[in-house]
Amino acid sequence: MEFETIEVKKEGTLAWLILNRPDKLNALNLKLLEELYQAVKNFDSDNDVRVIIITGKGKAFCAGADITQFTELTPVNAWKFAKRGREVMDFIESIGKPTIAMINGYALGGGLELALACDIRVASEEAQLGLPEINLGIYPGYGGTQRLTRIVGKGKALEMMMTGDRIPARDAERYGLVNSVYPSADLEKETRKLAEKISEKSPVALSLIKEIVNRGIDSSLLTGLSMESLGWGTIFSTEDKKEGVDAFLKKRKPNFKGI
Structure with a gap:
C-alpha cells in the first residue's frame, strides 16, 4: 500500500x-x-x-x-x-x-x-x-x-x-x-x-506483558496482581511456553512461533 x-x-x-x-x-x-x-x-x-x-x-x-x-x-x-x-x-x-x-x-x-x-x-x-x-x-x-x-x-x-x-x-x-x-x-x-x-522473544508473552502492564497501571495493585496470575496461567497453554522450557532444558536457542 x-x-x-x-x-x-x-x-x-x-x-x-x-x-x-x-x-x-x-x-x-x-x-x-x-x-x-x-x-x-x-x-x-x-x-x-x-x-x-x-x-x-x-x-x-x-x-x-x-x-x-x-x-x-x-x-x-x-x-x-x-x-x-x-x-x-x-x-x-x-x-x-x-x-x-x-x-x-x-x-x-x-x-x-x-x-x-x-x-x-x-x-x-x-x-x-x-x-x-x-x-x-x-x-x-x-x-x-x-x-x-x-x-x-x-x-x-x-x-x-x-x-x-x-x-x-x-x-x-x-x-x-x-x-x-x-x-x-x-x-x-x-x-x-x-x-x-x-x-526473538515469544510474541504471546510480549503481548500479555503489554496488556497486563497497560491495564494494571490504572488499576489497584490487587487487581493488577490478579491479572498477572491469570495471564501467567493462560500462557501455560501455549506452544511458545513448551518451546521455551524445552529449549532451556536442552540448552538450545528457542524458536518461538507466537502460538
Missing part, C-alpha cells in the same frame, strides 16, 4: 514506519494521522512482523501538530481533531506487538505524544523533547497530560506542560522519559539491535 506522508519497510521480523514530511518537521495533519493508523494496523496484522519501529525523516522525529490548520478549526472540529489524534495514539499503545519510538530529533507536542504511546523510547543525543502547547494558549490533546504524568510523575509533567520548555535527551533519560540515548551515528544501529533482541 502506498502512502503520501509516511514510508514503510520491513527487515525480516522488524517493521519500520517513517514519518515523511521533513519540510514540515514531520508535523501531524489529518492525512498523516490516518496513514499512521493504517500502517500500524497493517503491521499489527502481519504475522511476520514482531516489532514496529516509528521514526521521522530528516532532523525531526515529529514537531507536533501542523499549526497551519489551527486557524481554520472551529471548536467542534478542534474537538474532533484532538479526539482522532488521541484515538490513533490509543491504538498504537493497545496493539499486541512491541513498538519502539526512535527519536532522531525534535519530539514536540503531538510528536512527543506519539512517542509516549510507544512501549519504548530511544533517542539521539541531539534530540529535544517537550510539550510546548502552552505557548499557543492551549494544552496537549493527544494523551500527553495523562501519559507523560504516568511516566515521569506529576511534578515533572506539570513543569514541562506549564513552561512549555524543551528538554535535552540526556535529561529525558534521567527523568525516565526515554529508555536510552545514543550518538546520532549509532541511533539506528542500537535501535535495530534492541528491536531484534525483543523480536
